[in-house]
Amino acid sequence: MVRSIWGVRSVRGAFLAATMLAGLSIAAPAQAADSIKVGGLATLEGAFTVLGQDGLRGLELALKEANYTAGGKKIELVKGSSDATPDSAIRAARKLVEQDKVDILVGPLSGDEGVAMRDFAKTHPNVTFINGSSAAQDTTLRNPAPNFYRFNTDGVxxxxxxxxxxxxxxxxxxxxxxxxxxxxxxxxxxxxxxxxxxxxxxxxxxxxxxxxxxxxxxxxxxxxxxxxxxxxxxxxxxxxxxxxxxxxxxxxxxxxxxxxxxxxxxxxxxxxxxxxxxxxxxxxPIADTWDDAKWKQFVADYKKAFPDGLPSPSLFAHAYYLAGKAMVAGLNEVKGDLGDGEKKFQAALAKLTMDTPTGKVSLDKNRQAVADIFLTEVVExxxxxxxxxxxxxxxxxxxxxxxxxxxxxxxxxxxxxxxxxx
Amino acid sequence: MTIAIQDTTVRSPTNLALHGRIAKYGLLGLALLAYPLMASDFWIVQIGAQTLFMGTIALSLMWLGGYGGMVSLAQLTFAGVAAYMVAVFGVSNRPDISLGWEWWAAIPVALLIATAFATITGMLAARTEGIYTIMITLAIAVAFSLFCRQNYAIFNGFAGFAGLKPPSLFGLNLRAPLPFYYLSLAFAAAAYAGVVYVTRSTFGLALQAVRDNPRRMRAIGFNVYAHRVAAYAMSGLLAAVGGLLLAWFNGRISPGSIAAGPCINVLVMAVLGGMVHPVGPYVGALVFILLQNFAIDLIDPERFNLVIGVAFLIIVLASPDGLVGLWQRMTRRRSEGPSSQR
Missing domain, CATH: 3.40.50.2300 (Response regulator)
Known part of the structure; x- marks a missing residue:
């Protein structure tokens, strides 16, 4: 007969394991006061992997342009991954917010994830959530969260x-x-x-x-x-x-x-x-071949920063880029002050008006973007x-x-x- | 496929071993009870509580596979049925579908329906053996998830249900980190004790005999089929308890949560921990959830699933009966030397 797994010597083992577990749990990463931690959440697994990767490229481009500093503080990017299901998005968000202690979370990518993220945002009022590219209408139209900001337009x-x-x-x-x-x-x-x-x-x-x-x-x-x-x-x-x-x-x-x-x-x-x-x-929200100097500049910057990226930034890269730009602008405005439950930063975001590669973007009272839309037609x-x-x-x-x-x-x-x- | 299971039933314990065992269970219990004192909310809920209820779902598979010799991929489906039923009979964000019953009515009904679903699945699956059992349960799991995705009248399609909350007892919010952890711990302890108790009962012993030699059991007059179906029913109840906690943990249930991928994850947890002892699924769930959360920090975020896969491969290659098997071998070698008595 096999011995029970609680072999005689395993008392010490169990005790050791318990102590190790405890030690592990206290070892939450410490945080320097002069840096700001940003979570970047996108679909890095599942059917939308390619889109998620491009989304994060957009966010990284915005941070690169700011030289990874905003409001006089260094920005540290921590990435999280979901598979486009709401459960996985919340799981990743919980890890970024509660374990990695990010100050600002950028994401998610897909519609139903966004609705779940809005509900999650309500449980963490002292963290600012900026939408990635999710475009379900209800995320900001009905029961919006006061600390959830969306700088991209929705599917409607x-x-x-x-x-x-x-x-x-x-x-x-x-x-x-x-x-x-x-x-x-x-x-x-x-x-x-x-x-x-x-x-x-x-x-x-x-x-x-x-x-x-x-x-x-x-x-x-x-x-x-x-x-x-x-x-x-x-x-x-x-x-x-x-x-x-x-x-x-x-x-x-x-x-x-x-x-x-x-x-x-x-x-x-x-x-x-x-x-x-x-x-x-x-x-x-975008048109690949728009004949506009700023848009062309954006495409050129994207291609230069990511030679192995897509031939032209997708609308996911664009949306995450807007989120990153807005975050940097808001942080500059408050000089990196995230005290008092990030209230000052959130107020600055709400008032923000940005000049973007796709025209002017501002927020309405539900913190939802008002922006230009492109009507296109396939031509030779x-x-x-x-x-x-x-x-x-x-x-x-x-x-x-x-x-x-x-x-x-x-x-x-x-x-x-x-x-x-x- | 027959699973090489070693005999895991009780030996007649000497007084000394009994005391040792009580001491060890007491120590483990204390450690689990004291754990929240030294952990952050993230570690209490996302790692701690999730390990406990996913471990309970994996335990339902360990019970079925380890003691009954039947590997089912539909355990998460049973959990999902319970989660969906508590949304349909209880309160959710879709008052037009949800019946809004009180929790003391909705929860037992949900558990009952999930158990009935598992029993019916068992009636089908118990007629098959080995790989055919895996296939038929996988088919049921995938079919149920697809059905939920396309049915709007009861299951609300792709979006499923949100706004699921545990009942609040005595003004206590059971979804707050500490109460939720202890709730999960209580259910896990009850499930664990239940499995240990039943494996030592006449039914449990008969089931293990059926696993080892169904033909002989049939010959001496046992109803093999009935024992197997009953094992499914019990596994359904265990999984359903885990499913309730899963629904409350996420606050929602949708077809994506019970699709083929997550169903297979339950099998991975059980195999990782080892199907030789009821503690295995919990160990497996802990390792799985730690990897799921932290693999992304170890490597390029676009490749982190590789780490998870390689870790599983190493564990399964190094020890075919999982981490618990590894532990058993190590302790045996240390305490008994090379000539281990079997």
Whole structure:
């Protein structure tokens, strides 16, 4: 028979282990008073790893430009990783805030993580949370946390101008939507429909697919013939898969695209798909090929700082960059004073108006960004490449899309069946 | 796959060994009770409490695998059923779905449904052996997670439920670091004691005999199938208790928390600790959670999963029966010398 694990000698062992554990737990890292600790939280694992890495590049670029000092203090960056689930984001945040004792937390990346982070922020009022790139509407619209700041626009704002343009300029009257089944695409569809329905358009049907869906044939079979276009809010491989299968089944209705649908992987298409893509409108917080000196400078800086990064900064890098810039500006304003529960710093952030590579950014009373949105359309560029050309810049879009706040709140939270206009 | 399990039942304890054991359990108990006095909130909750309730979920697997010889990947699913049910019957951020029952009604119902779910899973899985058990339980785990993600009427789809809180007893907030730690400790101690007690009961001994030689047990008139299903039911109850604490710890439950990856993590914890003693899953959970939290500090943040993987490989290669097996071998060698009596 095997001995019990509590062998005779193990009393001493158990005692030793207990003492070691205790010693370990007290060894929380000490903190120098002349440095500021910043947590950078992004998805460094799971399906969004590439996006998370690019997000942190944006944050590092902002810190590099400030030479890792702000308000006369050294900035120390501690990274944390999530896998895009709210649980993992909170787990990483708890470690950064409670164990590493960061003064400021920048993140997270994805929509539902943001909502969870807002709730977590409420339990740590003396730490300042600056959103990374998460874009679910409710994070700042309903029950906002007083110490949670978002310097990027949300998924509804990102659709500004798209509905109007599709209905009026493109002349689409009847569409269906195909989008992934979670918070961020709900916001995107809502943003599109707000304008599209007001302009007299009808959304005949909405199809929601799980993230990572491979087989779209059952949806494609259900797309009716009497529509003018399909609104597609899918990301990454999902978009490619859908377009391939739609093309193979002989579909030819033009596409209206969400903010992360038409990226470089989709634009790299060859053959018949190329001509299909030309003329696809979309809208979002950045436009790769915007002909603006400051934007071009930002792209050049990014490429110089990260030669092995993406060909052009993604909207995640852009959002984390804004967060980093805002943090540095706020710290400079209060000369690095984070005393009194960071109240002074938080007040400075709330009042901040920034001049960014994508125009002016300021915060509303819920600490949510008001910023410019770019309406783009796929055109044929030089060397036979496809590119998103800026059609129009919609200036200073706020969270309620220019509507009265009470009226906007009455629309209810974006969901699978809200809004409707059949 | 048969798991090489060494006999872990009681030896008839001499008075001396009994006293030694009481002293050791007392010492461990004291250390666990005193632990929060010297730890920060992070260490109390994120490491301490999480180890205790994830260890309890892993214990449900150790019980099933170690004593019953059935490796199930659906343990976190049973925990998830309990977590979802406490959200559906109790209070959550979705009052249109949640029934808003009082905790003393919602919690027992949640535990009951999770146990029933485990029993039904057991009725299916107990008909299979070895790798087929792993496959069928994995299929159930993945199917349940996907079902939750696509069902909006009861499980609220991708977003799941948030705003889950433990009941507040006598004005005490059980989610505050200290009370939550002691709550987790109490449940873990009860689960541990329960497993130890049942393994020494007639049922537990019969189950171990079924594990070692089902054919002989059948021949002498035991109902092998019923014993296995009952083992599943008990593992379901253990996992469900851990699931309640998991839901309160995160304050939420969503399909991502019970997807295939986290389900496999439970198996990793149990194997890491060793499936030879009920303390193994807790040791495994502790090592797993420490790595999960701190691996990112040891190496480039983009590569930290490599550290976790390599650590697991080393432990499993060095000791096929986990850290507890390693410990057993070391203490045996020291106290008994090379000619160890078996």
């Amino acid at each position: 704002q990102w659709a500004a101008g798209l509905g109007d343009y599709s209905a009026k300029t493109k002349g689409y009257k009847r569409v269906v939507t195909v989008a992934e089944d979670y918070g961020f695409p709900y916001s995107q569809v809502m943003g599109f429909m707000l304008e599209f329905c007001k302009a007299g358009g009808k959304v005949a049907d909405k199809f929601w697919v799980p993230i990572g869906n491979k087989d779209f044939s059952s949806i494609i079979a259900k797309i009716p013939d009497n529509i003018n276009a399909i609104y597609v809010a899918l990301g990454g491989a999902d978009a490619t898969n859908f377009l391939t299968q739609y093309e193979q089944s002989g579909g030819d209705k033009p596409m209206i695209a969400g903010s992360i649908t038409v990226d470089q992987t989709v634009l790299g298409a060859k053959g018949k798909r190329r001509s299909y893509l030309i003329g696809t409108p979309s809208a979002g 560029g030089p060397n036979n490449t496809l590119m998103n050309k800026v059609v129009k810049v919609i200036p200073q879009v706020n969270q309620t899309m220019g509507m009265d706040e009470a009226e906007f709140l009455k629309l209810g939270p974006a969901s699978r069946d809200n809004p409707e206009c059949r």
